[in-house]
Amino acid sequence: MSNSFQVVVCASVVPDPLQTLEPVTGPNGPALKNEMMLPAILDPWAAHALYEGANLVKQVAGSALWLVSMAPKAKLQQVMMTVAQKVPLQLVALDGPSSGFADAHQTATALAVAIRNIPGLDLPRLLLFGGWESASRSAGVTLQMVGDELGIVDQFQGVDAITPQDDGSFEVLERIEGARHQVSLCAGPPAVLGWATGSLGEPRNNPQVGMANMRTIMPALQRAVAATISSDGLQYANVTTPKQQRQTRIVKDVPADEIASELVQWIKQE
């Protein structure tokens, strides 16, 4: 029996978190002001999952990696120009909202349908990867719902490492309270792994990887199916961004203790 994995990474596209984000109420409910103008990135939590997935696929012969992403097509195109240079992948693109205000259940259903429709995907060998949180809504519920829709019962959240075993099982490290990890041994796929940060850095841009990816990514973008996500029945009582106050001072040669002390004083002023 093959011990290979079929890794599917669910990753949304989010506005670059360092931009000025401002919630507004539009005709279709809450939205971010000028959202289509803001530079977009792959959700940082899901990006960790992507890099870990690519690393796993490289380690285990016969494995394959797909990236499933739903976002406005123009934004997906923009983000893929960078992401495609990182790791070898096959893209499954859905043309739909990525604002963070879309209904999580409907989003999960659309993603699950897209995953089921991946040609050649062996569902019993599926490892469903994603972020355990999201930079767009910080709820982290969509991935679990996708797993539920696909009938996957083994779900892990806050994952920092996966170690395949010779018998096809794998060990998972999950973050728990007290800065500790819970170690689980899973008999094998299918499973859902919501990643924390993992341990891999962002891969360097690689032109050869980019060129190889683009042969499949371009057609995938052109085939992107429009996902119907309705806002009917969904009401937001209140939407706010976290209270933030920026006081920037960039220093280079100040001891960490001194910086910490200054930060404490600053927080105490609040």
Next chain:
Amino acid sequence: MSTAEQIAIERATVEVDIACVGFGPAMGGFLTTLSRKLLNEDGSPALESKTMPGMPLQVICYERADDIGFGVSGVVTRARGIRASFPNLDPAQIPMATPVSGEKLVYLLDPIGASRRSRALRIGDRFFRTFRRLLRVEHDALELPFTPRFLHKKDGLVLSIGQFNQWVGAQLMSSGTVQVWPGMPVTEALIEDEKVLGVRLLDQGVDRRGNPDAGFAPGMDIHAALTVVGDGPVGAVSRDIDNRLGTPAGNEVREWAIGMKFVIELRPDVDLQPGTVIHTFGYPEPEMFGFLYIHPGHMASVGIFVPSWFDCPTRTAYRYLQHYIQHPYLWRYLDGGRLRSWGAKSLQESGKRGEPFLAGNGYARIGESSGSTNVLTGSGVDEAWTTGTLLAEGVIELLQTQIAFTRENLAQAYESRRRASWLEKEARIAEKSRDGFQRGVVTGLIGMALAAFSNGRLSLGSHPVKPCERLVSPAEYYGSKLTPQKISAIQQDCDVRGTSVHDSLMDRCGWPEIKHDGSLLVSHQDVLLMGGKVQAPAGYADHVVFRDVEVCRRCGSKLCVEMCSGQAITRSMEGAPNFDREKCIFCGACMWNCPETVQGQANLQFRAGAGGLHSAEN
């Protein structure tokens, strides 16, 4: 020095058909035009790849910045070339784009009394103030009754160049025929026997000095039958080709400017119509031109140009921009607004006089670094776009007839198209229009008018000198207001504090302190993070290098520090200034401002690098 280059390195090689350097308006024009001819209607290749037989032409564009929407220029353009490429263009499809709805040219008086004005201007200002009712001088400004025809942008567009680039990039990506790779800096051209064979990507995984470090990945060599260079006025590959293959006799870039701008969300009650274009001159210093463009959605681009003929040895843009927006004529619109974004870039202000060889064996040049900017009308985006479309037409012709990309063939296919275009005709009229500015602002304006109304036949004929050759010392420039001892004390104090001196000097010359409000008027450090951030990916070498520390130690002006748009270069007690890559926005001002030379080259080297400004609404 043990650099990566001195160690035997095996580099991977990638073969493509056309390698492109830099994604801006020129490359947008080139790729848009080319991409439409690469596939037949049935999806089969119309132009087949030689590197991948059976596949369409492999066209790859490498861009330094981490995103193709990095551009930092609010733009008003007649958009003739852009509209020719998109005949059914609907500006509403491009964020922040709108048709020009009205234009004004405004002379700004100095409401503070700190501006350094010539006697002629002082007399003029007194005249305007005396007859303010008759001349309708309001808010310390005189709206000219007409805008000269050559400055008109009638039927044009107000654009955000960052948003426009993103929009063009999305169109290209959806075509599926060309690839654009951001975050992929090119360091040099591969040249053999005066033929450009392709380009070399920048080494990754090196330390600040370029020595191999953890995860060293030598930059790949990209081989291509044609290399298209459109990396802008301070692009590393353009300068590399100029240095190694030479430039046409007499052609040199001697005039520059730094353009810096804010994107501001206006107060809800400001009723300026989208598409409003206001150009100003006279303030904060007479040499500086300014602009206010109104985008849809209550957004405005406002900025200034600090030219190389502004002889101040501490020419800073940021502080002056903050004074500019507080001029009463503009402040009535901008007060209460919110700063959403900021950016700066160098502008090649020599126009046609700075034109390099447009093509050679295996390469062609497009865009601003090819001398396309019209220095009379002050427009460059549409001109750059048009150079790209003209090259694409020529390249398609050569590909269809299977003729090699030699110097002669490219001259016939591209250069001759350019010479026959409106671009060339207008560039010739503009060629000497800026000559008068070498002798003063009023003379400069007269020179512009002469060139414009005589169709370029008349000019004031003073050939410009290099910026560093006309630089005066701080003691000379500020001599009427500060003693040499006072200036020296300020410089020493700033050396110790590691700061630039322009703030201290301007404070003492009557410029009021900027009262930061945290919303529109913010510190120079805060603006680096406003609406975006500077990208400085790890594993790349410093791209600003000081060749001889002793030369820096002796340098009196430290102009690289004073004019640095991001405060990335700071004073140091140890000789060479400090350089912080995490603050560099790649404006390139340090490159053309370094007044010290070593063996005929500027002591400050501005090399290829990664990252730069990544701003939201530019």
